Amino acid sequence: MKNYKMFLQLFLILSCALNTSIYAKDQTVVFITLGDMNYVSDDSLYGNQKLKVPEITQSVMDNGGVLAFIERTANDKRPQRWSQLPQLTLAYDNPTYMYLSHGLGFVRLSYQSSKTIKDAIEYTKDKKLKLVIFK
Numbered sequence: 001m002k003n004y005k006m007f008l009q010l011f012l013i014l015s016c017a018l019n020t021s022i023y024a025k026d027q028t029v030v031f032i033t034l035g036d037m038n039y040v041s042d043d044s045l046y047g048n049q050k051l052k053v054p055e056i057t058q059s060v061m062d063n064g065g066v067l068a069f070i071e072r073t074a075n076d077k078r079p080q081r082w083s084q085l086p087q088l089t090l091a092y093d094n095p096t097y098m099y100l101s102h103g104l105g106f107v108r109l110s111y112q113s114s115k116t117i118k119d120a121i122e123y124t125k126d127k128k129l130k131l132v133i134f135k
Contacts, residue, residue: 026064026134027133029131031128032128032131034124034126034127034129037049045112045114045115046110047117047121048109048110051109053102053107054105056105056107057104060133060135066100066133068131069082069083069084069085069131069132070087070130071127085098085099086099089123092123095114096112096113096117098112107129107131
């Protein structure tokens with residue numbers, strides 16, 4: 001037992017010293033263009049888009065996960081980039097929280113605001129959603 005503890009301590013020290021990371025080799029990247037909402041509440045404080053993603057298999061559900069990024073298109077001041085979800089967007093001075101959930105064969109991109117989600121819907125329409133799916 002003493003040798004096991006020493007081995008574990010040595011492993012942790014070396015991992016930190018070497019800045020070791022673990023990478024999943026079984027991953028898939030999927031791009032989806034965002035479109036119309038599937039649901040918007042009557043008061044426009046909540047809405048969602050349900051998007052088919054057949055790459056989210058039972059193996060992903062059991063052992064993996066999904067990271068999501070929303071496209072930030074280039075303009076004169078900034079290059080194109082990706083912002084990770086969840087995201088608090090301040091588009092048009094209207095705070096809206098966007099987050100992603102996933103299930104077997106789909107993702108749901110949800111929007112919530114204390115004022116209205118309409119500005120965020122307009123902002124994200126036709127932008128790309130990048131999903132990194134780990135198996």
